[in-house]
Amino acid sequence: MQLTEKLLSSFLAFELDIDINSSVHHLRTNAIKNFEKLGFPNRKLENWKYTSLNQIIKEDYTVFSKKRNVIDFKRVQDYFIDNIESYKIVFVDGFYDPFLSQTSHDGLDICIMSAALNKPKYSNLINKYFNKAAASEDSLTSLNTAFSKEGAYIYIPKKNVLEKPIEIIHFATGNEAALMLQPRNLIIVEESSEVEIIETHQSLTVNSVFTNSVTEIFAQKNSKVDYYKIQNDVISSSLVDNTYITQKRNSDVKVHTFSFGGRLTRNNLNFYQKNPSINSTMKGLTIIDYDQLVDHHTLVHHSNPNCESHQDYKGIYSGKSTGVFNGKIIVDKIAQKTNAFQQNNNILLDDKSTINSKPQLEIFADDVKCSHGCTIGQLDQDALFYLRARGIPKKEAKALLTYGFANNILESVNIPELKFRIKKIIAKKLGVNLGFDL
Amino acid sequence: MLTIDNLHVSVEGKAILNGINLDVRAGEVHAIMGPNGSGKSTLAAAIAGNESYEIVKGDILFKGENIIELSPEERAHRGVFISFQYPVEIPGVTVTNFIKTSINSNLKARGENEMPANKMLKKIREKAALLEIDSKFLSRSLNEGFSGGEKKRNEIFQMAMLEPSISVLDETDSGLDIDALKIVAKGVNKLKNKDNAVIIITHYQRLLDYIIPDYVHVLNEGKIAKSGNKELAHELEERGYDWIK
Secondary structure (H helix, E strand, O other): HHHHHHHHHHHHHHHHOOOOOOOOOOHHHHHHHHHHOOOOOOOOHHHHHHOOOHHHHHOEEEEEEOOOOOHHHHHHHHHHHOOOOOOOEEOOEEEOOOOEEEEEOOOEEEEEHHHHHHHHHHHHHHHHOOOOOOOOOOOHHHHHHHHOOOEEEEEEEOOOEEOOOOEEEEEEEOOOOOOOOEEEEEEEEEEOOEEEEEEEEEEEOOOEHHHHHHHHEEEOOOOEEEEEEEOOOOEEEEEEEEEEEEOOOOOEEEEEEEEEOOEEEEEEEEEEEOOOEEEEEEEEEEOOOOOOOEEEEEEEEEEOOOOOEEEEEEEEEOOOOOEEEEEEEEOOOOOOEEEEEEEEEEOOOOOOOOEEEEEEEOOOOOOOOEEEEEEEEEOOHHHHHHHHHHHOOOOHHHHHHHHHHHHHHHHHHHHHHHHHHHHHHHHHOOOOOOOOOO | EEEEEEEEEOOOOEEEEEEEEEEEOOOOOEEEEEEOOOOHHHHHHHHHHHEEEEEEEEEEOOOOOOOOOOOOOHHHHEEEEEEOOOOOEEEEEEEHHHHHHHHHHHHOOOOOOOOOHHHHHHHHHHHHHHHHOHHHHHHHHEOOOOHHHHHHHHHHHHHHOOOOOOOEEEEOOOOOOOHHHHHHHHHHHHHOOOOOOEEEOOOOOOOHHHHOOOOEEEEEOEEEEEOOOHHHHHHHHHHHHOOOO
């Protein structure tokens, strides 16, 4: 059976399992209709020109894992940030794992979507925010909305500066030959609150996993959100990450996306600025090899004056890997004094690696500063010789240059333990044993 | 220590060096002078092992071993150091990070343990002081936005850290004001001892007022046209290069 048909018929079974009288259910039914109409995106669509899901959706995925699988903490502890206190929201094969998690209801809610969707005390917030930022016309977002059931739910009330970061981790055990996961995260950060979030998707075996994730983030007045996506999954896993961020006045949201692993990774990162004086930052570092593909599609919609957006994406491609960067910036006529910067720099290490880079600027205001730039090159041979002449072997010299190229993306990571972990992943990825700092 | 025997080097098929012979013993300072295009920097690149420079004929013996087939890093591991005329800017890699990686790579290649962090920092501070390098400078990206003088001082700082057996200083004096020149010369003189050797490649005589050479060689059209003592440098300063042909 085709995956599309399988999903459509699974929806009927899914409805038997959930409360169809809940306020969000009409969103689900509308969403499945939209997905039925559009189906999976294909390469005829401009937005999917360079990225084909064909091979991914051919596999026979289990749409809902049948049983809850338990994993031992020791087996997965390396995927948590070391030496640091954190809140943890952990899922295993799509089910919440209370043993690996550390949630909280102490003056805030760091918990799970299934509770938020079902318990009456959350219904006001769910009605106000759920599916309000996500693009209802997008087929994969609709698919996720239709099956929305579980994921992270984070509500930070006014004036809370969280001292501990929140880790959201989705594990797949490989107990199913092929598993499709559709986590749904909702994050609401109220006025003058600050939060750091780290999101990881990690498969524990080489069985296929296809994750179609949707995250909605609402950053209210004067709030600050630092969001880190660690995409270092095994080579048999694919991820479509749809993130929608709505920002209010004076809020500051930064999203760092580190893409090192996986078979196919597609990031749809969307920022909507709803008031003046907003700052939005997107940073990305992609280091891939073999047949891997990483696709970054960003959108910043400047619809108010005096706002800023900064995008800095860097990619290093080896083997037959492919990168895509498509950065869309819309500046409405009313959005005067907008500062929008976009930079995409790439290094191709092999003849067979590819990057498709496309800035897309739609500017309707006349008093703005917008810039974009894109470079594609190789490692500097003179620099390589310089390092080798100082006794640094070729492989390490290449790694050091690669690290130097990528370094400014790491600089703005504000959690030292996370930065250390990312550096370790980079060193491993480049096959060297270098600490990269002193 | 270093014996260059009938060295012929081509770049992109064009012959640049046409039979260089040079013998440098431990404890000596040699100056190689010559007009632009005479092959001075090519000689430095050939000693360092730059793969763009093809050795057509001849040998480079270092401590009795022919090094012409060795990679640049293998030459460095054996104690060959080049102070580059144009040090490359490497964004994102700090001076400290770079020198640490360099030192430990050399130690590892020689089968020794990595240098402990505290010892490394102590040595960095000591050698930075010798070259009058501010500690803030050490956490900057390597050569990025450095002035000409800062780049050259940084080269000599690296030489001080690595303690090579032979140092080839390629136009280290170019782009230096007189104060920076004195600092660089002081550094080189301080590092000089009976067990190592220095080759100074320069167009002008002025660095040789501060680092006194034992021998001066004049390169012309890829060959050593004349050799002498330090007086030769003064003579070249007065008379130019035209009389040597």
